[in-house]
Amino acid sequence: MRASALATALVAFVALLALPDQARSQAKGEIQVKAPAAADDSRLIADLSRHMVKISTDFAGDDILLFGAIEGDGDVIVVVRGPKKHETVRRKDRVAGIWMNSDEVTFQHAPTFYAVVSAKPLTDLLPVETLKAYEIGIPHLNLVPLGDSAANADIISFRDALIRARSREGLFSERHDALKIMGRALFRADLHFPSAVPVGTYQVHVYMVQNREVINITSTPLTVGKVGVEAGIYDLAQRHAPAYGAMAIVIAAIAGWLASVVFRKA
């Protein structure tokens, strides 16, 4: 009897672990904080100056303005989340004087882009449990290791390595001075996207915080995509790969021939 109850609890626990991270964070969120009001609640409205980051030939990063209003006292935290992918982190170890890959850990559905913008340090606004529940702040990201790699005892250093690499490329960032609240009602935040920004659909979440609790959430989508020549070339490479390959060779051959003709006359 007792053994079966234990087994049930274990199954429930495993099931919770197996849940996609987003679903789990929502489940946790409901337990730990009051269910936030609907997104169209009048106490919090926010929008972006543009809903698309257009990647064209001269793209070298982009800035988008997020603006909005809150009703009543409160603070605002903005989180931008990019598309998620599996990420394998490998560690090198020295074997007979040579550095070679040894251990590896794969994180499931790790965000390729993650930015937090607020007016104050996050721990001044919310307790750590709440930050973890909503995955607000880089240290509170829920990065789930895949399968066998979860058994690795040193998981923390792999997690840190992933965060370090992303931060180096400017894809993970946390800024506590880039959000301005004006006259206790209006707010604005500058969202920066570096040139290496991954393409895909992003979600911009705005959290309204009062008395160390999240009292409202709204979200708005953002698309990062290639336009014009960039999009054309990318599509050709993906959809008509043999033609694209042949074209690349022909262009190279013509360029080589052209150079030799030009230099012969010179």
Add this chain to the structure above:
Amino acid sequence: MQLYLPIAETSINIFILLGMGGGVGFLSGLFGVGGGFLMTPLLIFVGIPPTVAVATEANQIVASSVSGVLAHWRRGNVDFKMGLMLLIGGVIGSTFGVWLFSLLKQLGQIDLVIKLSYVIFLSIIGSLMFVEATRAMLRSRKAGPPKRHQHTWMHGLPFKMRFRRSRLYISALLPVTVGVLVGILAAIMGVGGGFVMVPAMIYLIGMPTSVVVGTSLFQIIFVTANATFLQATMNQTVDIVLALILLIGGVIGAQFGARAGVKLKGEQLRVLLALMVLAVCGKLGFDLVATPADLFTLHTSGGH
């Protein structure tokens, strides 16, 4: 001037790329090497993803080799017959090499195998060539040119063929075998194989240095064109915009390189190539032993 590259998915300064293309193109025209073993690490260094760097690099070498071959051909320094024999061997070898590559990949540690074989091969080839060429240089200063042709067992092989440009009468099996071996290496190491092919043509086949460069480039055109096509269809990693910028620099550089090569003596050329091979080898060896800045590396895969 920043430019966004559609396949590499990052933006980069166009003048840095032009400069890199020109520099590597010069060496390509001078030595008859594709330059992939120099360009690939450079591209990765400036922030191009490794898979895109390797694939795009092959595309750019097509252009600089065509440019280089035409320049050498006008001076009568391309042995097309010899090139064809090497190419036949190369196709056989690289097919086998691709198969071997996937086998090694399954066993793991392919990165290490690649780097170690680079270091071993480059150090042997570089040192042998350096010693031989330095001796030849000293000898030519003292006395006249040495006897080039020595009769060995290789000249007893069947299927003898006359290679007029190379002034050789040897078995066709010899260039085909060299082609096979270089093809295997090229496939495993992911390079055109010029830096292995050039010394092999000089020392194993016994071709004159002046003809070696053009003939090697002729053969590289086909190897890299094949690689470009395979990469484009299998991995979609050829960045045509990146290739175009690199090849503008590359084809111009190759022309200057071919001109500079004419002014140099064969043994001087070999000493310089040996020094370059040894320098690359030293860098690779150092990287294997030196503590990396970050012990961890990232590999993004599917999922969403």
